[in-house]
Amino acid sequence: MASDDARIEAYIRKRLESFPTPDLTTRLEALFVRTGCSDEALASVETALFPHSLHRDFLMVQDQCALAKEQRDGTRELFRRAFEAAPVRAACMASEQLSALRIEAPASRGAASRRRTARLRHSADRCPAMSRPSRSSTLLALLACLGFACSEAEPSRPTKVSVPQRDASFGMARGFNVLVVTFDTVRADAVGCYGDPRALTPNIDRLASRGVRFARAIAPAPTTLPSHSTLFTGLDPLSHGVHNNGTFRLGEERTTLAELLSGQGYRTGAVIGAFVLEKRYGLAQGFDDYEDDLHADGAAKGAAHFVERDARTVTDRAVAWLARREERPFFLWTHYFDAHVPYAAPEEFLRGKPRRDIQGPWDAEANRRDYLAEVTYADHELGRLLDTLGEETLARTLVVFTADHGEGLGEHGEYTHSRLIYEGSLRVPLVFSNAALFPAPRVASDRIAGLVDVVPTVLELLGVVPPAGLDGIGLFAERPDAARAIYSESLVTLFNHGWAPLYGYTRLGDKFILAPRPEYYDLRTDGGERRNLFGPTQPVAQELSRALRERIARVKPLDRSAEAVLSDDDERWLSQLGYSRSSVPLDAGKLDPKDMIVTWAVLTNAGAMVERREFDQAQREVDAVLARNPGDPFAWEVAYTVHYARKDWAKAEECLLRLLELNPSAEAFVRLATVMIEQGRLVECLALLDRAAGELPDHGEVCMSRGECLYRLGRRAEARDQFERALRVDPVRCGTRASAALAKLASEGH
Numbered sequence: 001m002a003s004d005d006a007r008i009e010a011y012i013r014k015r016l017e018s019f020p021t022p023d024l025t026t027r028l029e030a031l032f033v034r035t036g037c038s039d040e041a042l043a044s045v046e047t048a049l050f051p052h053s054l055h056r057d058f059l060m061v062q063d064q065c066a067l068a069k070e071q072r073d074g075t076r077e078l079f080r081r082a083f084e085a086a087p088v089r090a091a092c093m094a095s096e097q098l099s100a101l102r103i104e105a106p107a108s109r110g111a112a113s114r115r116r117t118a119r120l121r122h123s124a125d126r127c128p129a130m131s132r133p134s135r136s137s138t139l140l141a142l143l144a145c146l147g148f149a150c151s152e153a154e155p156s157r158p159t160k161v162s163v164p165q166r167d168a169s170f171g172m173a174r175g176f177n178v179l180v181v182t183f184d185t186v187r188a189d190a191v192g193c194y195g196d197p198r199a200l201t202p203n204i205d206r207l208a209s210r211g212v213r214f215a216r217a218i219a220p221a222p223t224t225l226p227s228h229s230t231l232f233t234g235l236d237p238l239s240h241g242v243h244n245n246g247t248f249r250l251g252e253e254r255t256t257l258a259e260l261l262s263g264q265g266y267r268t269g270a271v272i273g274a275f276v277l278e279k280r281y282g283l284a285q286g287f288d289d290y291e292d293d294l295h296a297d298g299a300a301k302g303a304a305h306f307v308e309r310d311a312r313t314v315t316d317r318a319v320a321w322l323a324r325r326e327e328r329p330f331f332l333w334t335h336y337f338d339a340h341v342p343y344a345a346p347e348e349f350l351r352g353k354p355r356r357d358i359q360g361p362w363d364a365e366a367n368r369r370d371y372l373a374e375v376t377y378a379d380h381e382l383g384r385l386l387d388t389l390g391e392e393t394l395a396r397t398l399v400v401f402t403a404d405h406g407e408g409l410g411e412h413g414e415y416t417h418s419r420l421i422y423e424g425s426l427r428v429p430l431v432f433s434n435a436a437l438f439p440a441p442r443v444a445s446d447r448i449a450g451l452v453d454v455v456p457t458v459l460e461l462l463g464v465v466p467p468a469g470l471d472g473i474g475l476f477a478e479r480p481d482a483a484r485a486i487y488s489e490s491l492v493t494l495f496n497h498g499w500a501p502l503y504g505y506t507r508l509g510d511k512f513i514l515a516p517r518p519e520y521y522d523l524r525t526d527g528g529e530r531r532n533l534f535g536p537t538q539p540v541a542q543e544l545s546r547a548l549r550e551r552i553a554r555v556k557p558l559d560r561s562a563e564a565v566l567s568d569d570d571e572r573w574l575s576q577l578g579y580s581r582s583s584v585p586l587d588a589g590k591l592d593p594k595d596m597i598v599t600w601a602v603l604t605n606a607g608a609m610v611e612r613r614e615f616d617q618a619q620r621e622v623d624a625v626l627a628r629n630p631g632d633p634f635a636w637e638v639a640y641t642v643h644y645a646r647k648d649w650a651k652a653e654e655c656l657l658r659l660l661e662l663n664p665s666a667e668a669f670v671r672l673a674t675v676m677i678e679q680g681r682l683v684e685c686l687a688l689l690d691r692a693a694g695e696l697p698d699h700g701e702v703c704m705s706r707g708e709c710l711y712r713l714g715r716r717a718e719a720r721d722q723f724e725r726a727l728r729v730d731p732v733r734c735g736t737r738a739s740a741a742l743a744k745l746a747s748e749g750h
């Protein structure tokens with residue numbers, strides 16, 4: 001037994017040499033003291049290793065990796081064997097390891113440089129007029145010379161050779177179709193080729209097997225609309241001005257990928273999976289067809305911004321759109337919302353396991369399982385879309401797969417997403433796929449990428465000159481730059497809770513978060529962001545902090561003078577209902593989100609208590625949060641639901657007025673109207689609604705409330721007009737109620 005222990009310990013230590021993380025080391029030490037090196041201990045170690053992308057299937061690769069570090073000359077042969085033995089995922093993993101080793105392989109540098117220089121000159125000579133096969137080989141050479149990890153490349157290192165990079169990648173996919181697929185709420189490690197062995201995504205892996213997978217891709221915000229706005233403009237949120245769902249829209253003055261490709265003669269179409277991206281929020285610019293009629297499918301479920309269309313229906317709609325194909329190339333965007341809460345994948349994707357009881361105690365493993373089941377379901381539907389396209393069309397289609405943000409899954413106290421900006425919420429999958437351009441899997445692990453880079457990269461490949469002033473770069477045209485930082489933010493903290501905003505700069509190996517207590521992490525050794533290294537003696541962090549502050553300071557701060565001239569409080573928030581806020585408040589919010597995140601969970605829980613009619617307990621929870629932070633709009637919203645459920649209209653109204661003062665939104669306004677109607681203050685309410693209609697002419701709920709007011713005032717014909725309008729402008733959210741109201745009017749002879 002003693003010799004077994006020694007063997008197991010040696011085994012673990014070898015792994016720690018490859019992937020040393022402080023968290024893992026601590027856990028292992030505790031484990032050894034408690035249990036020795038039993039099988040149980042080993043199993044626990046394996047679990048601890050999962051977040052670090054290690055898997056039993058990959059252990060052979062890891063063994064070879066460790067061995068290769070001692071025997072550098074044997075590296076290539078060992079990895080070749082790994083590729084032969086391992087499936088696509090193992091190949092991708094091994095490719096990353098190879099890249100890491102390559103940088104550490106001084107013996108092979110000179111020869112590789114010479115080889116690559118020769119390859120590069122050869123390829124540059126043949127540009128730009130080239131046949132398709134030579135395009136492919138040229139891009140391969142280009143990828144290699146730009147330092148992309150390459151499963152068939154020889155150990156090499158970026159050189160200082162001057163190359164006509166733009167010419168080399170520019171127009172490689174000229175005239176190709178473009179398919180952009182976004183999976184909402186999918187963190188990188190929820191995708192098989194990114195390493196989680198519990199993730200089952202054969203179709204995304206299939207794309208990666210003939211594409212370039214960016215190992216470190218970062219979303220600009222953990223929120224759907226700001227992130228998609230960046231994806232389709234090449235601008236970060238500071239530049240496009242969209243900072244939250246529901247209360248912002250992408251301005252007409254922005255230029256989207258759809259507009260650019262439409263201008264190139266492309267047929268453009270989008271099928272979205274959630275109301276939060278409905279055309280009223282500005283992303284439909286440039287699309288010939290923008291299928292956001294979620295109500296028409298009958299499958300839509302959910303509330304408010306999160307009414308969703310399931311993956312099967314998204315694919316059905318996309319397939320129908322493709323069937324109406326024309327001769328010109330297409331640009332299609334499909335958005336799959338399934339991985340967003342609630343996790344409710346069809347039974348067959350649960351792999352025989354029961355769903356987590358959401359009323360029961362927190363079970364991280366079961367929660368993750370249900371989440372991954374949704375990702376697998378969406379992947380299955382993506383597969384159906386790819387199969388429908390068929391090999392011939394896919395050969396002429398550049399497929400970009402990514403996600404708008406990830407999911408916290410309980411890490412750092414965040415169970416879903418939108419508030420914190422740690423890796424779970426910001427690190428997303430990003431794959432550019434086309435079998436002709438990338439016949440073998442490639443992993444770009446030597447550079448950081450952002451969703452902000454997608455527009456310039458697609459345009460480069462298509463041979464379209466990107467507009468000036470983009471924040472992103474063409475990923476195939478630029479050399480790796482270790483100093484490059486990707487901007488991210490969360491202003492939801494400020495708008496929804498009155499906490500401080502969060503701003504981040506993420507680089508390939510480290511990350512800085514600007515918060516009341518700033519954070520700096522070395523991601524190379526601390527992927528879980530558990531050891532905050534920020535301090536006055538940390539020069540790199542100080543430098544990132546200064547650069548980030550300068551970047552933010554270049555944005556025009558919120559202009560409050562326009563609000564100040566309005567003396568009436570109602571006018572002040574009424575003027576802000578129309579998704580009109582587009583500036584960034586820099587001076588608001590002092591509470592640190594990492595200290596306050598627990599209160600979000602408390603409030604969410606209190607909301608669930610209201611649904612269970614546990615009003616007293618819910619009220620106590622909300623009061624506790626408000627005692628700590630009376631400026632939390634979300635707390636006032638939950639407090640309102642308690643009083644509304646108790647039919648305490650006066651207190652409900654008090655909460656709503658406070659909410660509107662702190663964070664004006666159309667939803668809060670409509671609730672206020674409802675409370676006034678319940679109190680019989682019809683004339684007063686109607687006057688307010690009439691003014692709101694000026695700000696929100698296409699808001700179905702405002703029409704519904706006006707209709708209700710008018711109906712109660714006996715003005716039936718005008719009420720009917722309002723219900724009809726609600727049905728027309730917002731059938732997703734109002735359709736059922738508007739139809740019922742119209743039927744009632746009809747039965748009364750109106």
Ligand SMILES: [Zn+2]
Nearest residue numbers: 184185224404
């Ligand atoms: Zn989202």
